Amino acid sequence: MKPSLFSxxxxxxxxxxxxxxxxxxxxxxGMYEDSFDDQYFGCIEKMEKIVQKLLEKERSENADFNSTxxxxxxxxxxxxxxxxxxxxxxxxxxxxxxxxxxNMTSPVYKQLNRGIREYGADPERFKYHSLHFYLxxxxxxxxxxxxGDLFYTYRxxxxxQFEPPTGSKQDIRLSQFSSSxxxxxxxxxxxxxxxxxxxxxxxxxxxxxxxxxxQKEVLIPVDEVFHISSYSKExxxxxxxxxxxxxxxxxxxxxxxxxRDSCTYNVASMELPSYRPVTSTFLIGLxxxxxxxxx
Numbered sequence: 567m568k569p570s571l572f573s574x575x576x577x578x579x580x581x582x583x584x585x586x587x588x589x590x591x592x593x594x595x596g597m598y599e600d601s602f603d604d605q606y607f608g609c610i611e612k613m614e615k616i617v618q619k620l621l622e623k624e625r626s627e628n629a630d631f632n633s634t635x636x637x638x639x640x641x642x643x644x645x646x647x648x649x650x651x652x653x654x655x656x657x658x659x660x661x662x663x664x665x666x667x668x669n670m671t672s673p674v675y676k677q678l679n680r681g682i683r684e685y686g687a688d689p690e691r692f693k694y695h696s697l698h699f700y701l702x703x704x705x706x707x708x709x710x711x712x713x714g715d716l717f718y719t720y721r722x723x724x725x726x727q728f729e730p731p732t733g734s735k736q737d738i739r740l741s742q743f744s745s746s747x748x749x750x751x752x753x754x755x756x757x758x759x760x761x762x763x764x765x766x767x768x769x770x771x772x773x774x775x776x777x778x779x780x781q782k783e784v785l786i787p788v789d790e791v792f793h794i795s796s797y798s799k800e801x802x803x804x805x806x807x808x809x810x811x812x813x814x815x816x817x818x819x820x821x822x823x824x825x826r827d828s829c830t831y832n833v834a835s836m837e838l839p840s841y842r843p844v845t846s847t848f849l850i851g852l853x854x855x856x857x858x859x860x861x
Contacts, residue, residue, distance in 0.1 A: 592727045595794070597829075598741035599815055600686025603789040605702060605832070609818035613699055620820075621659075621696035628693055634672040638665035641777075649774055653707040660707065663700035664775040667743065668783065679742040682788060685816075686825075695820050701743060705787045709770035716765045716808065719746035719784045724757025727802055736794040737809060744786040752781065760802045766790060767808040789814045791831075 606613055625632040642662050646652075667675050674697075681692045721744065730736060746764055747753050753761070769786040773779050789812045796805040813829035 592729055594729045594731060595738040596731050597737065597739050597791075597813070598683070599829070600684075601739070601741035601788060602682045602685035602689075602692065602698065602816055602819070603739075603741070603814040603829075604698070604816040604819050604823075605706075605789060605812070605814045606699065607814075607817050607830070609821055609823070610703070612818075612821060617659075617696050617699055621700075624693055624696050630673050630677070631666075631694070631697070634666050634669050634674045635662065638662045638669065638777075641665055645775065656704070656707050659700050660704035661775055663697055664704055664772055664785075665777055666697065667701055667785075668745075668772070668775075668777040670778065675743075682742045689819070699820075702787065704775075705768070705770045705785060708772070709768055712767040712810075716767060717748065717769050717771065717784045719748055719764045719766060719769060719786075720750045720753035721746045721762040721764060722753045722755070722757055723760040723762075725759055728760040728804070730794050730797045730804070737791055738794060738806070739789060739791055739813065740786055742788055746784050746786060748782045748784060758801055760804070762804045762806055764792070764806045765808050766792075767810050768812060787812070789832075 621635075625635055639662050642658060642665060645665065646658070646661060666672075667678070669675070674694075678694045678697060681694055682698070685692055731738065746762075746766070746769065750763075764786070766784065766786050768790045769784040771783075772785045773782050776783050791809045791811045791813045792806040793809050794804060795807040797803070810833060812832040814832075815826050815829050817823045817826070817830070819825070
């Protein structure tokens, strides 16, 4: 069956986690320590007290952000009414932020991710602190830990040839909010310059919160750490396996926190019960995932 128009539009603009000028070039994966990865440990309440005024200020200074947020705010009540439950603490702003981010007709998601990637070079130019905070909190509330249940997702790149890091260390971060899909057939349509098969612990299923719900999107946070389990130069294929860790260098930056010299790790509780049979859905999914990659 041919893909829908919405499908082509959505996946055709899948966000590359490099700068636009790197299109057609080779880019080495890594931990990208200068990416804005703030998780707001210890300052969530302080941020919540100021983020509404911050949002108003940033919207007033950014016409694209203002119009996209306004459109999402109008759509959110209908979207919310279709949801059976919401996590404790999930606010309307979290849902609106997800709708804003997944609006692929707007340049906001590109501007946000570019700002995240380039944050270390010039923090003062970053104009999306409020959106970053709301998205970060939304993903944490939707997927704080995975408790042994992983998402198997796929991500294609049509222009950039990514390469593994040199040396023995093969841990990387995608280092921006990274869209992926659980549908391999959809992802395969977007070129073979690079192709990623990902197991993610902290990626959140945002299908019900997305402007394109048919895409079965899993949104991966900035700070999740992956191990390159496999790399095939032929076809430039990667298997990225979650390390069950999150790693952030920035914390409470907007409130004056300083960037750390080394990252702070947040480790998921990911041990599978010892009595779990080998025919569990986890192992079946893993076997299928690896066999599909080898084909």
